[in-house]
Structure formats: C-alpha cells, structure tokens
Amino acid sequence: MNEHHKILIRLTGVTKSFMVGSGRFSALKNVDLEIRKGQMVSITGKSGSGKSTLLNIITGIDKTTEGSVSVNGVRIDKLSESDLASWRGKNIGVVFQFFQLIPTLTIAENVMLPMDFCNTYPRSDRRKRALSILQSVDIIEQADKFPSSLSGGQQQRAAIARALANDPSIIIADEPTGNLDSNTATSIFELFASLARSGKTVIVVTHEREFSSYFEQCISIADGVIAAGTSVNV
Numbered sequence: 001m002n003e004h005h006k007i008l009i010r011l012t013g014v015t016k017s018f019m020v021g022s023g024r025f026s027a028l029k030n031v032d033l034e035i036r037k038g039q040m041v042s043i044t045g046k047s048g049s050g051k052s053t054l055l056n057i058i059t060g061i062d063k064t065t066e067g068s069v070s071v072n073g074v075r076i077d078k079l080s081e082s083d084l085a086s087w088r089g090k091n092i093g094v095v096f097q098f099f100q101l102i103p104t105l106t107i108a109e110n111v112m113l114p115m116d117f118c119n120t121y122p123r124s125d126r127r128k129r130a131l132s133i134l135q136s137v138d139i140i141e142q143a144d145k146f147p148s149s150l151s152g153g154q155q156q157r158a159a160i161a162r163a164l165a166n167d168p169s170i171i172i173a174d175e176p177t178g179n180l181d182s183n184t185a186t187s188i189f190e191l192f193a194s195l196a197r198s199g200k201t202v203i204v205v206t207h208e209r210e211f212s213s214y215f216e217q218c219i220s221i222a223d224g225v226i227a228a229g230t231s232v233n234v
C-alpha cells in the first residue's frame, strides 16, 4: 500500500449523544470508520440519519461523547478549542450547497480570506497564491469580480478555491451540487476527482445517485449506524 492510500481518518467506537428533554439521544452509535488519503468518499442517508453529525465529528466541530477521532495521526478529540480552530483552518476545507461566498469581497479576496484568518502564508504572497488556485479551478478570469456576477458553477468553483486556500488535506462538501444543473454538477465532480488524484481526501454528502461512480468509498448511514459493507474501499 503506497503513501497515497494510507489511512488518514480513523474513528473508533464513536458515539455522539445529545441531551433532549430529560433523556439522551444518540445521533451516532459506536461508529468505527477508516478513510484513506486521496479518496473520493460519499456519505448518504436519510434526513436525520446522522450525516452532518458525522461530518462535524470528522472536522472537530462536535466533540465525541465516547470514542476517538484521529486525523493524520492527530487525536483531534483531545485538542483544546483554540488548537482545534487552528487545526481545522489548516487541515479542512469546506464547500457548501449555496457557496457562501462573501458578496462584498471579490473572488480573489474570498480565496485570500482563510489565509488571512490562519496567517498561513505571508501577506505579500496571498494574492498570488489565490490567483494560482483560481487558475487551477479554471476561473482565473473571474478573480476581480464579485460573486453575484458569476454563474452558479463558477461560484462553486470559487468556493472550492477558497476551500483549497490553506492547502488542507481534507475537503468536506455538503450537497455541493444540489443547486447546480446536471452538466455543471458533472464538472464539479470532475474537479473533486482531480483533487482526489492530487492527494486530497474529498468527502461529499450527496443524494445524487447519478454521480455514485465517482466515489471509491460509499458510507451509508441510518439512525446513527454505518450500514455494514458500505464503507469498504480499495
């Protein structure tokens, strides 16, 4: 097994419970999961099955009630809130269904924002880096425009560029093509696949079965439990 396919994310015995009324509700129940570097991974399941909770555990937004979460050798469930925020900014890029670009900033400025937050690159290098990422996702011509003048597909490319700003090892995308037509959605999945080939781990919550062939690992979740046999990969 080469470096490209080493295990990047490992959840062991993860339970996430919420207090509801006088009792406890477990949104994830004793989940064991391994995700490899450089893979395209889908998470599917009905509304309320635990998909967002699983993403929030992987990104450290939610703390586990029981169990451990290790990402690239770091036990993120053991990090303090401030270490976790900085870890997340450098290691996780997030892409949303409705893009969530800042309307008053240009596309290049949107891409520079995570670099500004995390201070990951010298200030004088940030615009150059943003432009090079915009070039790599094929929207360099849009760099100095505002989000509202871009098409939906271009806005999602800009959001992906922003997710790549700090060169994270993991890209998380929650229904990233839910607001795009089928051709545009295909081009976004092609872009994710090329990111996975370059070594990024791309985890996508999606309901769109027509894109299932893009995924090397499919995690199907129901009532907080990962369905047997669905999370196997190469």
Ligand SMILES: Nc1ncnc2c1ncn2[C@@H]1O[C@H](COP(=O)(O)OP(=O)(O)OP(=O)(O)O)[C@@H](O)[C@H]1O
Pocket: 018, 019, 020, 025, 026, 027, 045, 046, 047, 048, 049, 050, 051, 052, 053, 054
């Ligand atoms: N903070 C919370 N407090 C109490 N219950 C919660 C909390 N967050 C999530 N839950 C419950 O945990 C379960 C899983 O929620 P989650 O948001 O992970 O589902 P999901 O699969 O992402 O759903 P959707 O597809 O609708 O976004 C749901 O029953 C939800 O009501």
